[in-house]
Amino acid sequence: MLSSGHWNSDDFAALRSEMAALYESTPLHIRETVTKVAKRAAPVLVQRFYRVLMEQPRADYYLNQKVVSERLSDSLQRWIVDLLPTRLPDAERLIQQQTEVGNIHARIHVPIALVLRGFRELKHGIVEDIARTRLSDTESTLAVHFISIMFDLAFSIMSAAFVVGSERAARSQEALRLFATGQDVVTEQERQRAALSEWAQTVFFHAQLGENSEILPLSQSDFGLWFVHRASLLFSASNEYDAILGAIGEVDTLSRSLRENPDADSRPVLLKSIKQSIDHIGSMLGMLFERCRESENARDPLTRVFNRRFLSTMVSREISIHNETKRPFSVVMFAIDNASKKRATYGEDDVDVIIQHTATLLFNSARRSDSVFRVGQETFLVIRVESDADKAYDFARDVANRYAMTHFDVGGKTHYENSLSFAVAEYDGHPDPKRLVIRAQQALSRN
16 A cells, blocks of 8 residues: 555545645635746745755755755755645655655654754745735635645655654664673773773874874774774763764874974973873763663663663553554563561561562563563563453463462571562553553552
8 A cells, every 4th residue: 555654544544535625625726826836936946945954053964065956956846846736636645755755854864853944944935926926815825725734744744754764763773782782891891991092002102212103093093993983882972972072083183293293392292181181081981881881781680680771662662563453462560468577577688589589480471572570679560462451360360379389498498478469451552651550550559
């Protein structure tokens, strides 16, 4: 049917119905005037569009004059004319055209605000041209309404495609980033610290020997290349990350002065400045690696099941799957009974052993497709996929029964008194993933 995966038959029917109503309510001679104006004014509108866009901050990052003149101008002219035909356009073709544009914007990461600014300029320009036609005030109002709705429809389709494309790119980037963080972060930190130190030692060595021409810019060293091309996979955008990039540029400026100025009197000052910058880079790099280790630890250190950090993300993922497949899923909240009494009897360390045993039993009882989280001190949550409330309840009851028959070795003694409380909440269609978890928590508190 449609190549854009986010458009279903209901969306298509609604769009076609909205366009049909718009064309029916707009007299034919007004639509003919709009089409004529669009064809005649398209070249001027395009010039105005790109002139205004190129004045926006960072627009030159996405656009340049050569690409605009050679490729984009003709495409935009065709887009304007195709968007405002006299006869009702084919809805499927319109969706495909705008989806393609939205996908392109997502791939090249064009800010949505920049696209909106361009749309406003196009609408403003064509409305000015409509005002210069022989249409009456009432007819001009209908023409402007027609133009605005068609532009808004196009932008809504583009935006939907942009969001889907951006999410797809973000998932790919996140997968790549998680692969990178899955490596030994501690080893990577030591490797890059050594690379930075080695570069500095080489600079000082060549400077002492008077071999200034042998000094390599920091940005071209092993450390510099790694930071520019790989560090972004480990570190999210931050002040420290940007500061290190800036410091690398400052060090390159200093080392260039060292290469180009053989004056022995200025050498100590330059070397001292380089050392200060390298020390600053090393300090900020340590902060980034420390933050990376903390933020990327998705598992509870005691039980090794997931912690709460990705709970909403995982529930959101199941909601998306449910919206596509209509298959149910549920969450089950488990709590270790009499936890405070156990602490008073056994102490914190022994209760930690009970918590670990509980997590192991839950993990072994769940399917590989399920997800187990520790969400509180003695509380766990299991996302039970493709299970309605009844099936999830059967699973939870079976787990609780087996838990009650399990004997834990606590402090060298066998602990027999084990029981779990549980509550089940089936997904009810609410889009907020936190609401499902709250429902399970509330149900557990009532038990």
